[in-house]
Amino acid sequence: MSERKKISQPVTIYDVAREAGVSDATVSRVFNNKNNVRAETRERVLKVAEKLGYVANLQARMLAGGKSNIIGLLVPGLDTAYMAAIIRGIDLELSVAGYELLLYTTRRRSANEASYLQYIANSVSYGLLLVVPLLSQKYLEVLSDLTYPYVLIDEVDETNTSFSVDSTNWQGAYDATQYLIKLGHRKIAFITGIPLHTSNNRLEAYKAALEESGILIRKEYIASGDFSQSSGYQQTLKLMALSDPPTAIFAANDVMAIGVMDAVRELGMDIPADVSVVGFDDIPQASTTHPKLTTVRQPLEQMGREGVRLLLEQLEYPDRPPRRLTLATELVIRDSCKSIK
Amino acid sequence: MSERKKISQPVTIYDVAREAGVSDATVSRVFNNKNNVRAETRERVLKVAEKLGYVANLQARMLAGGKSNIIGLLVPGLDTAYMAAIIRGIDLELSVAGYELLLYTTRRRSANEASYLQYIANSVSYGLLLVVPLLSQKYLEVLSDLTYPYVLIDEVDETNTSFSVDSTNWQGAYDATQYLIKLGHRKIAFITGIPLHTSNNRLEAYKAALEESGILIRKEYIASGDFSQSSGYQQTLKLMALSDPPTAIFAANDVMAIGVMDAVRELGMDIPADVSVVGFDDIPQASTTHPKLTTVRQPLEQMGREGVRLLLEQLEYPDRPPRRLTLATELVIRDSCKSIK
DNA sequence: AAAATAGATGTAGGCGCCTACATCATTTGA
């Protein structure tokens, strides 16, 4: 018990240098993979470092001009499967690159967005990923004023002045609607999400697909939800109470689609026999519902990964112009839709 | 456009000092709320700092002996509502205290737990919160060797040498089982989670409650799940296929309970008319199922908050002996159970 | 009013590491 060495953190680069009989500069070179170190010296240093349990002090390293290996992530919260998937991708990619993740939530200091961002920029993190659906224009302005690398995930900067990753929301929703039409549905309802860029795109695609097939767009078939399960539930109750209820419901995200399924069942109807349901996102839960949910897969995890790549790219080549990366969505056909008659 | 000032980060304490006509030491004192600064000097410094947009450089501050305001959080992943709730609590409490959160996942460098922890300890974070259900003994050993403050969340260190927060798993499960018994159920099944400390406690409590009421514990009524929705589903199918199926199913967490509900419905039976279902955790989704899930609420968010408090307490008073905080669970009665006959 | 005391501010050095430059050792070329 008393034999256990308290490791605390007093092992500095000097300790290693002394023990290895070299200067601290050499040790530093070894740990930064600089070229000019003799192989045996490097090995000796590494061995000593290992023995002493040396771990570089990040603060000092950063202060001295070395790059931090911390990047920030700004999100509204972690409460959705959507966010979890994106973050999983981010974490995966970041760990490959040897970076750490500092989590910032918009909940905090939301009092002053500008100063919060500035705070972040001056903090330890060395770049910022933003997954902020309700990204205000203000954020964007401050961001572009700051000389600070960042990437928008699932969000687009219309001014084309930011690096960003998103997916083909329009195409995905178009495909899904087309699919329903091909199944013979004519009475297709759509439940919207919060009016964000991505969300609006889905609605537009829904309309476009209908129009293209010469199907009248009925206002009463467009219900406004807010991405929550209960809103999907409530709106479905309303839709099905119409004198001429829809035979298919397309929800702007999976969570609402689950609410839709609940409501339909609640009304004593069967999915897909009586009503076909389509979601959007393909969160893990989508494949565990009964019946399994047909949905538009958004490559969330990959979006996280690509976001990281874009950020690291900026860190390496600060002068590259902003890029926008749009990943393909994919219609995942499962069991919640049925061809009509 | 070209007028926009690039804020980057060159505003140092010296810039402020010069502009305010004082020395850097004074500026430092101001920002560290030291006593010996004349009121007007302080004010002048603050004004200048504000004007220049000065934000302290964390690295330098930490290096020079100031405390970091970053604490680490080690988790296996963010994919569960359970984790999201805990993290929400952590985030909330941390933001109150002005701390930042660095996210570490066990996915990473899991190759060597010891060195990973050591890495963390030598990194920027200044204390560690662990929400690691599958916490290995190894982690604990390394942790206690390190002179590094940490808190275990929803996990217990049997050796009583760690700060920790958990909840009354045993009591919660006992209450739930008692509730079912009082409703007249005798054939009560239990679906276990992964065999963790917390999970085992729930099973034990289930058994204890049955025994206490003189109800025989039937092996075939104890199904082993793994906390996943599909395991809840599968195990329920098995349970209901017994020649003498249960009239109530108690799942060790809500996610499995949702799987249970799916399965029961799938079998054409009604909840709660044919089968009563109880979960554990009270994740947000529990109140949006149909029928709404009766469950044992675990104060997840509060556990996160208390975990932070315990950690900050350690930072402030490094010599306090380890404490274990156990928060109360609560039976939340909703609509998924029905008294029998 | 001079001396003692307390308060305000400046000075200097260091936290651990990095890197430009200097220095010394080794290899290559003529």
Add this chain to the structure above:
DNA sequence: TCAAATGATGTAGGCGCCTACATCTATTTT
């Protein structure tokens, strides 16, 4: 074989901030 080139390592100074100590100023004491 000796100079030039190349490679390996050490030296010095600084990154931005903190703090013990020194210095100077405003109060208080006698």
